[in-house]
Amino acid sequence: MQPQYRIGEGIDRHALEAGRRLLLCGVEIEHSHGLRGHSDGDAGLHALCDAMLGAAALGDLGAFFSDQDAANAGRDSRDFLRDVVERVARSGYRLSNADLTIMAEAPKLAPHVAAMRAVIAELCDVALDQISVKATRGEGLGPEGRGECMTVRAVVLLTREETA
Numbered sequence: 001m002q003p004q005y006r007i008g009e010g011i012d013r014h015a016l017e018a019g020r021r022l023l024l025c026g027v028e029i030e031h032s033h034g035l036r037g038h039s040d041g042d043a044g045l046h047a048l049c050d051a052m053l054g055a056a057a058l059g060d061l062g063a064f065f066s067d068q069d070a071a072n073a074g075r076d077s078r079d080f081l082r083d084v085v086e087r088v089a090r091s092g093y094r095l096s097n098a099d100l101t102i103m104a105e106a107p108k109l110a111p112h113v114a115a116m117r118a119v120i121a122e123l124c125d126v127a128l129d130q131i132s133v134k135a136t137r138g139e140g141l142g143p144e145g146r147g148e149c150m151t152v153r154a155v156v157l158l159t160r161e162e163t164a
């Protein structure tokens, strides 16, 4: 049996808006600003979805969940990830690991990383040690550093066990 490996990358950036709920990697975080978006704005889960879809060469999240579709307005991004996990499974792959890097000036994300990893591991039906979430600050530079947005980058490895 030859395992097949597929690497995928996903990047998502959402603007920060005062007074909006902040949802990141499926976790609600207390903050003055939240991520603007047609859905719940969870750039973490969006980047992860795109990385998984990319690895399986299935397209991108927007192709399945259009931001023009009223059905996706305010949508819980965990729904998107559940759908993507199913699509990837149907194509014969499973997630080996995911590594997410969140670029955000504020708030401090370290206290929330454990909860984010747990949410993602559960949604992807993998062990906690297969999911990594890291956060980095922008040192005041660029739109993330100025607190205008958050950007998340996700890298995943999918594996398929060949039966032939």
Ligand code: MG
Pocket: 012, 013, 014, 037, 041, 042, 043, 046
């Ligand atoms: Mg997005």
